[in-house]
Each structure stands twice: as structure tokens, then as C-alpha cells.
Amino acid sequence: MASRAWVLPLLLLLTRPGATAAKELLKGISYGPAPLKKAGKLPNDDFMSTSAKAQWSTSGRGDLHIIKRLGANAVRLYGNDPREDHTPFLDEAVVQGLQVIPGMSDYPYTQMPKNCMTTDFNCYSQIKEQYKSMLQNGFAKDGAYHGALKTIIVINEPDLKIPGISKPTEFCRAIVSAIDGMIDAEKETDTKSNLINFTATFSFGQCTACKGSSKPALGQMMELRSAMEKPEDVGYEANNNLAEVYKTRFTNSFNTANPANDMKPLFLNDYEANFDSTPVFIGEYHSTHVSTKKDIHDVIEVAKNSDALVGVSFFEFQVRYDKGGTEMDFGMFGLGQISLAEMNFFGVEFPVWCLMKIQDAKDPGNTIADSLTVGFEGEGIPDDQLCVIDPKKVPLSEDGYQAILSTKSVNKMADFVRRVIWHMGGDVEDDKALVNFATKYAKQTLEVTVRRLSGLSFASMVDELGQHPSWVLWDAMAACVADRSADQDTVGEAIGWTCGNFHSFNCSDLPSFCSEDVWAHADYVFSLYFAVETDHSSPLEHCNFGGAAMFAPSKVYRSQDSACIVTKDPATTALSEEGYQMILQFHDTDKAAVFIQREVEDLKMKVANKSALTNFAMKPPAHFKDLKEQLPQVPWVCGGPSGRNCPFPVNPTDGGGGGWVVGLIICIVLLFAAILAALYVRRKRQMAARDREVDVDRSVQVELA
Numbered sequence: 176m177a178s179r180a181w182v183l184p185l186l187l188l189l190t191r192p193g194a195t196a197a198k199e200l201l202k203g204i205s206y207g208p209a210p211l212k213k214a215g216k217l218p219n220d221d222f223m224s225t226s227a228k229a230q231w232s233t234s235g236r237g238d239l240h241i242i243k244r245l246g247a248n249a250v251r252l253y254g255n256d257p258r259e260d261h262t263p264f265l266d267e268a269v270v271q272g273l274q275v276i277p278g279m280s281d282y283p284y285t286q287m288p289k290n291c292m293t294t295d296f297n298c299y300s301q302i303k304e305q306y307k308s309m310l311q312n313g314f315a316k317d318g319a320y321h322g323a324l325k326t327i328i329v330i331n332e333p334d335l336k337i338p339g340i341s342k343p344t345e346f347c348r349a350i351v352s353a354i355d356g357m358i359d360a361e362k363e364t365d366t367k368s369n370l371i372n373f374t375a376t377f378s379f380g381q382c383t384a385c386k387g388s389s390k391p392a393l394g395q396m397m398e399l400r401s402a403m404e405k406p407e408d409v410g411y412e413a414n415n416n417l418a419e420v421y422k423t424r425f426t427n428s429f430n431t432a433n434p435a436n437d438m439k440p441l442f443l444n445d446y447e448a449n450f451d452s453t454p455v456f457i458g459e460y461h462s463t464h465v466s467t468k469k470d471i472h473d474v475i476e477v478a479k480n481s482d483a484l485v486g487v488s489f490f491e492f493q494v495r496y497d498k499g500g501t502e503m504d505f506g507m508f509g510l511g512q513i514s515l516a517e518m519n520f521f522g523v524e525f526p527v528w529c530l531m532k533i534q535d536a537k538d539p540g541n542t543i544a545d546s547l548t549v550g551f552e553g554e555g556i557p558d559d560q561l562c563v564i565d566p567k568k569v570p571l572s573e574d575g576y577q578a579i580l581s582t583k584s585v586n587k588m589a590d591f592v593r594r595v596i597w598h599m600g601g602d603v604e605d606d607k608a609l610v611n612f613a614t615k616y617a618k619q620t621l622e623v624t625v626r627r628l629s630g631l632s633f634a635s636m637v638d639e640l641g642q643h644p645s646w647v648l649w650d651a652m653a654a655c656v657a658d659r660s661a662d663q664d665t666v667g668e669a670i671g672w673t674c675g676n677f678h679s680f681n682c683s684d685l686p687s688f689c690s691e692d693v694w695a696h697a698d699y700v701f702s703l704y705f706a707v708e709t710d711h712s713s714p715l716e717h718c719n720f721g722g723a724a725m726f727a728p729s730k731v732y733r734s735q736d737s738a739c740i741v742t743k744d745p746a747t748t749a750l751s752e753e754g755y756q757m758i759l760q761f762h763d764t765d766k767a768a769v770f771i772q773r774e775v776e777d778l779k780m781k782v783a784n785k786s787a788l789t790n791f792a793m794k795p796p797a798h799f800k801d802l803k804e805q806l807p808q809v810p811w812v813c814g815g816p817s818g819r820n821c822p823f824p825v826n827p828t829d830g831g832g833g834g835w836v837v838g839l840i841i842c843i844v845l846l847f848a849a850i851l852a853a854l855y856v857r858r859k860r861q862m863a864a865r866d867r868e869v870d871v872d873r874s875v876q877v878e879l880a
């Protein structure tokens with residue numbers, strides 16, 4: 176009771192109008208991590224897609240986790256392909272404690288056929304369609320927006336592109352019509368709760384054609400407010416009450432490369448005087464002409480003391496080598512030398528380079544990331560956690576080999592070699608020999624030219640292993656299977672590729688027992704593809720499927736469920752047409768018999784006469800379907816669909832007699848367990864009784880006190 180009495184005044188104090196101490200600032204990081212180290216083209220720019228998971232997920236480089244560690248509470252994005260499912264990204268953001276501020280791509284505005292430049296800057300139908308798919312692909316579910324979302328950027332820098340800063344009527348028509356379309360998209364998808372705010376992120380350009388003000392960004396915001404209040408003034412007839420939307424669901428935002436000192440005189444003072452109930456945030460913030468440490472501190476102070484400015488999103492996470500020029504000055508992380516993983520980004524393979532902190536050009540000795548961490552009050556990320564070379568993750572390629580080489584660690588090289596061997600269908604038998612081999616490949620830290628003379632490289636390693644040294648057990652039954660350490664989405668994409676490239680198999684004939692699980696599905700198509708569509712000469716290359724597969728020795732794949740792996744081994748190959756054909760090709764009665772016996776058992780029958788089975792296996796049916804039909808009819812099986820009772824024991828060697836022993840063991844174990852349980856219960860009772868005595872003692876003491 177007493178403790179609650181002082182909470183109430185404290186709450187009143189904190190929520191008193193004008194008190195800003197409790198305000199949670201927006202501390203975002205703008206995120207557009209192109210995986211390119213030089214100018215070039217990307218197949219897509221949707222970095223929140225599952226295709227880019229190897230970058231953002233903790234299972235890959237862990238970008239979202241790093242963003243959180245820097246002290247941010249939000250991530251701002253750009254590209255956004257409405258066809259992509261964004262649920263995994265949004266879910267991970269929630270796990271990391273980050274808000275997501277996505278944007279609509281420029282594509283529907285200025286790039287796609289029939290973009291809204293071609294429809295007189297009326298963007299209603301283009302944006303409605305795009306936004307509807309976004310809502311259906313993760314932004315909303317069961318009528319509510321995803322919890323990671325609070326704000327969506329309707330368009331980035333509309334004043335610079337649609338069509339230009341001298342045409343406020345046109346860019347305002349584009350924005351209001353887009354928002355109108357987005358509201359109708361919400362209605363059509365029945366998205367009603369957890370509603371989020373809209374924003375248009377203006378440039379910090381001065382709009383002299385704007386009526387209200389010529390202060391940068393401010394004039395644009397005033398024009399937009401008028402347009403939302405009266406859309407007909409910019410030549411647009413709205414379906415929805417946009418004035419109401421502005422009042423309840425609109426936030427202003429702008430991008431700037433100016434420093435904190437400029438914010439109040441150039442923008443905020445006038446903003447506060449003109450917009451008393453619309454919050455504003457800075458969608459891109461980073462002046463490269465001042466020290467980041469000081470400037471972030473200063474802008475956070477400005478935000479803390481302002482009722483209007485809710486915070487900033489720092490521009491930007493990664494250096495954009497692909498854009499070049501001064502665009503490269505903003506990134507706080509560069510791409511390092513080590514590839515942490517391979518990423519299949521919309522069909523193109525990219526290495527996921529590790530990150531390295533960029534020095535702040537205006538603050539010698541400090542990196543931009545560390546300075547931002549101070550301003551954002553984050554825990555930070557130590558340098559040695561960024562470019563960690565993990566022999567289990569580096570690609571099995573020259574890049575991966577060079578990365579391991581750079582660690583100068585024989586142990587890491589040995590782990591890498593062991594992994595290469597696994598992917599080639601072998602298993603190390605002699606660890607000493609492995610270490611010798613790894614030492615040779617790890618110890619060449621000489622200059623590049625000398626190294627070239629020595630001829631050691633990833634290619635030479637693979638060549639040497641390809642000659643099957645005796646310290647490795649090479650498994651004749653190795654098979655191409657899904658690599659269980661690969662990303663599930665990578666595996667899914669690889670299945671698609673494989674099915675599209677098969678000549679001898681139609682993936683719609685996949686056995687039904689392999690279709691329930693992506694790994695089983697992948698095992699089937701990879702093992703079959705490798706067996707029938709390649710010449711088997713280079714497992715590392717032909718059993719890779721974008722990092723989704725490995726040519727594993729049976730020891731590795733048998734530890735997982737191997738029912739869907741097509742191999743040459745009649746004792747394990749899949750019980751299917753393709754598995755059957757793999758065995759028939761040997762024209763070997765014993766092998767055929769092993770396979771047929773497995774199928775008999777799979778049909779819940781037993782072989783009653785082994786020599787009759789052998790006779791049958793000499794001339795087996797040509798197709799699995801026929802085999803399956805004939806087996807219940809043959810006279811040498813019993814049980815199940817054959818309709819014949821099995822004589823007991825069927826065959827003393829195949830378990831019928833062993834059943835006695837197993838039964839006896841089970842009885843003994845059960846008896847033993849019962850005795851243990853009885854002892855346990857008794858002891859528990861005794862202890863409980865003792866505890867009660869102690870409790871009684873205590874209550875007596877309390878009463879005395």
C-alpha cells in the first residue's frame with residue numbers, strides 16, 4: 176500500500192505536458208547493404224527479403240543484431256519488392272527489439288511500365304496494388320499490422336523526382352493519391368488494427384515554388400498538408416478523408432546531410448511554430464563534415480528538447496561501393512576480406528562479406544560505428560566479433576580457403592579440410608594425417624608470388640583430395656544430400672532450380688513421403704540429380720546447388736533420416752521408382768533381393784521363404800509400380816495385405832526368435848524402473864514430512880517475533 180502512494184505523483188510528474196524526460200527517441204539506422212565491393216548491378220534491392228537473410232539474420236552475418244548492439248531501436252529500409260514475404264525479417268526485428276520503417280520502392284512511381292509519371296502523377300492504382308501485396312506478404316496478418324511496424328515511408332524524396340522541386344502540385348498529387356490507394360488497400364485486405372502512420376520523406380532542398388515557407392523541407396511539408404486537407408486543390412479526388420488521416424496517422428520526415436547546429440535555425444524553430452501536433456523525424460541523418468561523435472550527441476540533445484522532433488535514422492549502415500563517389504562517404508561499415516557465407520540473392524550468388532568499421536574522417540582515431548554507439552547509448556560491437564573466420568561457415572572455395580589461410584591457424588585449416596572432405600564423400604580416418612595435410616596448406620604465409628610458385632590453392636587441395644589419399648575413408652555409398660547447415664530458404668530455392676533443370680525426372684512425381692519436409696524433398700532431388708544428370712567427377716562443384724547440398728559419406732547422411740536419398744545402396748536407397756532403378760542397373764540378384772525385401776517389409780509383410788525371394792530377384796519386375804502390385808500376390812510372403820498368417824517364427828535369424836530376448840530385456844527394465852519409482856516416492860514423502868516439521872518451527876518463531 177505504502178509503495179503505491181508515491182508512484183502516482185511520480186507518474187503525474189512524468190506525464191505532465193511539456194515534460195520530455197520520459198520520451199523514447201527514435202534511434203534508427205538506414206539500411207541498404209548492397210553486397211557489392213565495386214560498381215555493379217544488383218538483381219533486386221529488397222534487402223528485407225528472405226533472399227538477403229544471410230545478411231540480416233543472426234544465422235548469417237547478423238546485421239539486425241549488430242544494429243541493435245549499436246543502440247538503435249529502429250531500422251529504416253528502401254527497396255521493397257511486394258512479391259516477397261517480409262514476415263521473417265519483421266519477426267527477427269521484433270526478436271532484436273527493433274522497429275522497422277520500410278519504404279515503398281521508387282519502382283511504381285518512376286520505373287515500372289505505366290508508372291505514375293505516365294498517369295499524370297496520380298499514383299492511386301499503382302500504389303494500391305503494390306501495397307495490397309505487401310499487406311498480404313507479411314506487413315499484416317489476421318486484420319492487424321505486424322508488431323514491428325509503426326510507420327511506412329510512402330515515398331522517399333518525392334520532391335526530387337516526381338517530377339521535381341519546382342512542381343509542388345504534381346509531387347503532392349502523387350503523395351496524396353498514393354496514401355489514398357494505401358488506405359483502400361488496407362480496406363480491401365481488411366487490415367483494421369495496429370494501424371501505422373504514413374510519412375513522405377522530403378529532401379532538405381529549398382522549394383521556392385512552395386507557398387508556405389522557403390526553409391528546406393518545410394515548404395514541401397506545408398504544401399503537402401494543404402493537399403491532404405484539400406486534395407482537389409492539387410487536382411485529385413480522394414476516396415478517403417485524407418484530412419482526417421493527416422490528423423491521426425501522419426508523421427513528417429526529411430533527409431539531411433546538414434549538422435545538428437543547423438537543425439533549429441534552418442528547420443525546427445519554424446516547424447514547431449507551424450505544426451503543433453504532427454511529429455517529425457529525420458529519415459537520413461549524417462553530416463560527413465563534422466565529427467560523428469559530437470554531432471550525434473548534439474542532434475540527440477536537440478530531439479530531447481523538442482516536442483516535435485522524435486528522432487533520427489543514421490545514414491547509413493554499409494558503404495555503398497556500387498554507387499561510388501561521395502555516396503561512399505556515409506557508410507559506417509565497409510566490406511571486409513572474409514566471406515562469411517554465400518547468399519543467393521534473387522538468383523545471383525554473392526559472398527556475404529564480413530563488416531569492418533570505417534574510420535571517421537573528421538575524428539581521427541574513432542570509427543563512425545563506435546561514435547554512433549556512444550550517441551545512441553548502445554553496448555557496441557567489438558571489432559573482433561565482426562570478421563570472425565569460421566571454418567564451418569566460409570564458402571568451400573578459393574575465397575574460403577584464403578580466409579582460413581589468413582588466420583594462420585592449423586586447427587581452423589584442419590576443420591576446413593575435414594569439411595571439404597565431407598563434401599567430397601569421405602570421412603577422415605587418421606587425424607594425424609589430417610593435421611599434416613592441414614599444416615602444409617596453412618603454413619604458406621609467404622608472399623603471393625611465392626605462393627603461386629608453390630602451387631598451393633583451394634584447387635590444388637581439391638585435386639589432391641580427389642586422388643583419394645589413404646588417410647580418408649572414401650565411401651562408395653556417398654550421396655548428394657541437403658546440407659543440414661544450409662539456410663532453409665536457400666534449400667527451397669535450390670529445389671526449384673534443380674526441378675527446372677532435370678531431364679530425366681519430373682518433380683511432380685516426387686514420392687509423397689518425401690514431400691512433407693523441405694529437407695527430405697531436397698535430399699530426393701539433389702541425390703537423384705547428382706546420380707543421373709552429372710558425370711560425378713566433381714562433387715564439390717556438381718553437388719553444391721548454391722550451398723544447399725553436400726556430397727556426404729553415408730555415415731553423415733544416415734545419422735539423419737535417409738528415407739528420401741536415392742543411392743546405389745539397396746539397403747538405404749529410397750523405396751521409389753528412382754531408387755529401384757538405381758539398384759536394377761547393377762543386374763545383381765543379391766542387391767535386388769535386399770531392396771525387394773525392404774519393400775516387402777514396408778508393405779507390412781514378411782518374407783516367408785528366402786530362396787523363393789532370391790528366385791524372384793533374378794527376374795525382378797521392370798518398374799517399381801509393378802513390384803508394389805505383385806508383392807502381395809507372391810506365394811513367398813506372409814502377413815499384412817498378403818492375407819496369409821505368418822508361421823512363427825518366420826525366420827530365426829530375422830528377429831522372430833530374437834523377440835524373446837528383447838521381450839525379456841524390456842520386462843527387466845520395466846521392473847527395475849518400477850522399483851526405482853517406488854523408492855523415489857517413498858523418499859519424497861519422507862522429505863515432505865521433514866519440511867513440514869521445519870515449517871512448523873518457523874511459524875512458531877514468527878509468532879514469537
Ligand SMILES: *[C@@H]1O[C@H](CO)[C@@H](O)[C@H](O)[C@H]1NC(C)=O
Nearest residue numbers: 372422423424425426453454
Ligand atoms: C501518428 O500520427 C499522429 C498524427 O500526426 C501522431 O499524433 C502520432 O504520434 C503518430 N504516431 C507515431 C507512432 O508516429
Ligand SMILES: *[C@@H]1O[C@H](CO)[C@@H](O)[C@H](O)[C@H]1NC(C)=O
Nearest residue numbers: 674675677680681682683684
Ligand atoms: C510433369 O508432370 C505433370 C503432371 O503429371 C505435368 O502436368 C507436367 O507437364 C510434367 N512436366 C514436364 C516437364 O513434363
Ligand SMILES: *[C@@H]1O[C@H](CO)[C@@H](O)[C@H](O)[C@H]1NC(C)=O
Nearest residue numbers: 783784785786787788790811
Ligand atoms: C521355398 O521356395 C523354394 C523355391 O521356390 C521351394 O523350392 C521351396 O519348396 C520353398 N520352401 C517352402 C518351405 O515352402
